[in-house]
Amino acid sequence: MSGLLNAKVAEKPDEYKNVMIFLETRDGKIAKPALEMITAGSKLARDVNEKLIGVVMSDDVSSLSDEAGYYGCDIVIGLQSKALKEFRTLPYAAMFSDVIMEMKPNIVLVAATRNGRDMASRVAVRCRTGVAADCTEFEIDKKTRIMVGRKPSYGDSAFAEILCKDYRPQMATARPGTFIPPERDEKRKFQKDIRNVKIPDEFLGKEIVEFKPKKEMDLSSAKVIVSGGLGLGKPSGFKLIDELAKELNGQVGATRPVVDLGWISRDHQIGQTGQTVRPDIYIAAGISGSPQHTMGMKKSGIIISINSDPDAEINQISDYIITADLYTAIPKLLEEIRKRKGATVEEEIVKEAGTQKKVRSKKKKENEE
Amino acid sequence: MALEIICLIKQVPDSNEVEIDPVTFTLKRATARNVINPSDENALEAALRIKDKNDAKITVISMGPPFADVAILEAMARGGDRGILITDRAFAGADTYPTGLTLAAAINKIGKFDIIFAGEESTDASTGHVGPGVAEFLGIEQASYTSNSWFENGYVYADRELEYGTETVKMKPPCLITVLTNSNIPRNATLRRKIDAQRKGVETWTLKDLDLKPEWVGKSGSPTVVQGMKGIMEKKREGKRYGIDDLGKLVDEMISSGVLKL
Numbered sequence: 126m127s128g129l130l131n132a133k134v135a136e137k138p139d140e141y142k143n144v145m146i147f148l149e150t151r152d153g154k155i156a157k158p159a160l161e162m163i164t165a166g167s168k169l170a171r172d173v174n175e176k177l178i179g180v181v182m183s184d185d186v187s188s189l190s191d192e193a194g195y196y197g198c199d200i201v202i203g204l205q206s207k208a209l210k211e212f213r214t215l216p217y218a219a220m221f222s223d224v225i226m227e228m229k230p231n232i233v234l235v236a237a238t239r240n241g242r243d244m245a246s247r248v249a250v251r252c253r254t255g256v257a258a259d260c261t262e263f264e265i266d267k268k269t270r271i272m273v274g275r276k277p278s279y280g281d282s283a284f285a286e287i288l289c290k291d292y293r294p295q296m297a298t299a300r301p302g303t304f305i306p307p308e309r310d311e312k313r314k315f316q317k318d319i320r321n322v323k324i325p326d327e328f329l330g331k332e333i334v335e336f337k338p339k340k341e342m343d344l345s346s347a348k349v350i351v352s353g354g355l356g357l358g359k360p361s362g363f364k365l366i367d368e369l370a371k372e373l374n375g376q377v378g379a380t381r382p383v384v385d386l387g388w389i390s391r392d393h394q395i396g397q398t399g400q401t402v403r404p405d406i407y408i409a410a411g412i413s414g415s416p417q418h419t420m421g422m423k424k425s426g427i428i429i430s431i432n433s434d435p436d437a438e439i440n441q442i443s444d445y446i447i448t449a450d451l452y453t454a455i456p457k458l459l460e461e462i463r464k465r466k467g468a469t470v471e472e473e474i475v476k477e478a479g480t481q482k483k484v485r486s487k488k489k490k491e492n493e494e
Numbered sequence: 495m496a497l498e499i500i501c502l503i504k505q506v507p508d509s510n511e512v513e514i515d516p517v518t519f520t521l522k523r524a525t526a527r528n529v530i531n532p533s534d535e536n537a538l539e540a541a542l543r544i545k546d547k548n549d550a551k552i553t554v555i556s557m558g559p560p561f562a563d564v565a566i567l568e569a570m571a572r573g574g575d576r577g578i579l580i581t582d583r584a585f586a587g588a589d590t591y592p593t594g595l596t597l598a599a600a601i602n603k604i605g606k607f608d609i610i611f612a613g614e615e616s617t618d619a620s621t622g623h624v625g626p627g628v629a630e631f632l633g634i635e636q637a638s639y640t641s642n643s644w645f646e647n648g649y650v651y652a653d654r655e656l657e658y659g660t661e662t663v664k665m666k667p668p669c670l671i672t673v674l675t676n677s678n679i680p681r682n683a684t685l686r687r688k689i690d691a692q693r694k695g696v697e698t699w700t701l702k703d704l705d706l707k708p709e710w711v712g713k714s715g716s717p718t719v720v721q722g723m724k725g726i727m728e729k730k731r732e733g734k735r736y737g738i739d740d741l742g743k744l745v746d747e748m749i750s751s752g753v754l755k756l
Contacts, residue, residue: 129599129631131710132591132717149660214626214636223745243638246626255717256590258621273721286726287523331665333637334651338659360508373754385676392657392715398621398675406753418510426733427753445748449738463740465749465754 133253135293143200144170145230145294147221148181148193149212149241151185155181155192157343158236160306163197165299166234167307169272170266175231180224182217185286186319194315197307201317202228202438208324212240212248215328222251224479225426230294232265232272237298256296258288261303261401271295295336302345302401342353342376342392350404352395352423353383354418354433356411356451364457372462378402380418390480390483396421410451431455497645497667500601501541502573502612502628503534505558505565506612509617516666533613535680537673541611542573542681544645546750551575553604557585557596563696570691571683577592577696578604581729584701587713592625594730596711599704609650614639614674622672629670636670637663 135141146162147286148155170177179198181189186203193201204220225233235245237259249256257274262272274297275284297483344350347469351370370377379393395402407425412418414437423442429452430443440446447454503709507526534561541552554566554574560583566577580600601607612625629636643652648668654661709715748754
């Protein structure tokens with residue numbers, strides 16, 4: 126058992142330079158939330174003319190580290206060991222902390238996924254510094270190089286501005302779905318440092334005995350989301366929601382109460398304890414608009430509310446308000462969309478006679494995306 | 495020998511009742527009822543389920559103001575055996591670092607423990623850092639975001655719910671487990687247990703009971719500071735209204751403005 130240690134003020138904060146990010150992987154690829162950290166991190170690094178260092182761990186990091194470079198890391202540190210094949214708290218936290226203490230970055234960002242938070246909490250203690258949790262905005266003071274992390278609080282009505290003035294590195298986790306992943310570019314130049322590491326046995330006490338994968342419900346990249354709330358009145362209401370979502374090539378979202386009632390699985394949950402999304406179109410059906418829900422979808426391009434209550438709170442943040450019973454409104458909406466869809470397809474067929482196949486395969490491709 | 499289980503709980507203002515001062519963006523704590531943090535209730539239930547099947551003793555620990563003893567008594571009335579409140583003016587204003595440190599110091603003082611349970615995060619700060627922080631200070635294994643956990647042949651097992659699947663992990667005690675909100679249905683307190691809890695009472699520990707220096711805890715031991723609150727600039731939304739007969743018009747409008755691509 127280690128002795129308890131207090132947090133430690135950095136004696137020479139100027140020695141800490143650059144922005145370091147943790148690159149979480151899934152299925153041998155860099156996870157999308159980690160790509161988002163490249164966006165957030167490179168902005169901070171550029172603002173003070175520093176470098177972005179990406180740290181990736183696995184049993185084989187050769188292609189992962191190239192990817193990290195193609196996506197925009199200036200320096201990629203790849204830590205390689207059989208014991209790092211999949212995420213486990215202790216080896217990951219220990220290795221990441223070692224790199225931090227060696228390279229002394231001014232800022233460390235970790236995507237606030239479940240594993241990211243799991244690890245970041247321990248890394249902060251190991252490095253004896255603070256961490257601003259679950260931020261959605263960052264800003265760096267060009268002179269002092271002190272970062273402000275902004276974390277939505279109180280149902281998203283305000284940001285708490287969190288600083289870690291005297292401790293280094295300044296750590297933060299960032300909410301997935303907030304930043305837009307950068308473009309991949311194989312022409313980007315970067316430095317690569319691949320290391321084979323040995324993980325001490327003391328960190329290998331936890332064994333993963335079973336893994337049941339599930340298709341990740343990545344609502345954060347959906348262009349259209351149709352969500353249902355308590356106003357559906359019954360679990361089967363999600364059939365209608367699903368139909369509209371499918372018609373618009375979108376995904377299905379839900380509020381926490383209906384998830385709690387078991388009407389739909391938790392991976393559809395949007396809001397404070399669920400996912401944060403920013404689709405082009407968000408349709409809220411039978412959703413009153415509590416802050417717990419709206420903080421997860423407020424940044425959507427267009428918000429459409431369908432609610433029988435003309436004064437529903439959700440209307441205040443909606444671009445289009447449909448005051449009607451959703452069981453009447455959604456079928457009508459479907460009908461109107463299908464009418465126009467039929468028209469577009471016919472037009473295309475007429476215009477590009479003989480290229481029907483192309484049209485269809487293009488549609489198919491869109492569906493897959 | 496009985497399993498020694500520790501359950502960490504926090505008293506929070508009921509998030510359904512919290513009001514926010516629109517000018518200062520601070521919580522009007524006085525208006526809200528205090529409750530056990532929701533995921534901590536699930537953590538306690540997870541601990542009780544292990545106690546149901548094994549010879550075990552549960553110690554409930556909370557750090558907070560003196561009136562947080564109510565939350566501990568409630569946890570004891572549901573099945574906790576011992577309650578400890580860590581309270582001292584010196585602990586006020588702590589961020590996650592000194593909070594984890596203080597809880598770890600209290601656990602060290604208890605001595606032997608096999609499993610520590612905590613909620614996934616609190617509703618009033620929602621960092622999820624305190625549980626894993628405690629595990630790091632104690633140098634023990636952890637499994638976070640679990641929906642189920644059990645004890646079998648000397649090992650602790652837990653199902654971790656991740657964005658891309660469920661992993662079952664196996665650990666040797668001592669270890670720490672954080673439990674997801676709504677992952678189980680917390681049992682009710684019984685009248686007999688309520689009376690029992692009142693009779694036993696809650697032990698109170700202050701800074702001088704722990705192996706910590708005053709400058710390590712509370713605000714002075716916190717690496718982070720909340721500089722202030724900033725209102726979030728909201729995007730202006732039109733709020734155009736449509737009746738059931740105008741939906742065709744709405745679809746047309748969305749197509750012509752390029753929002754809807756069919």
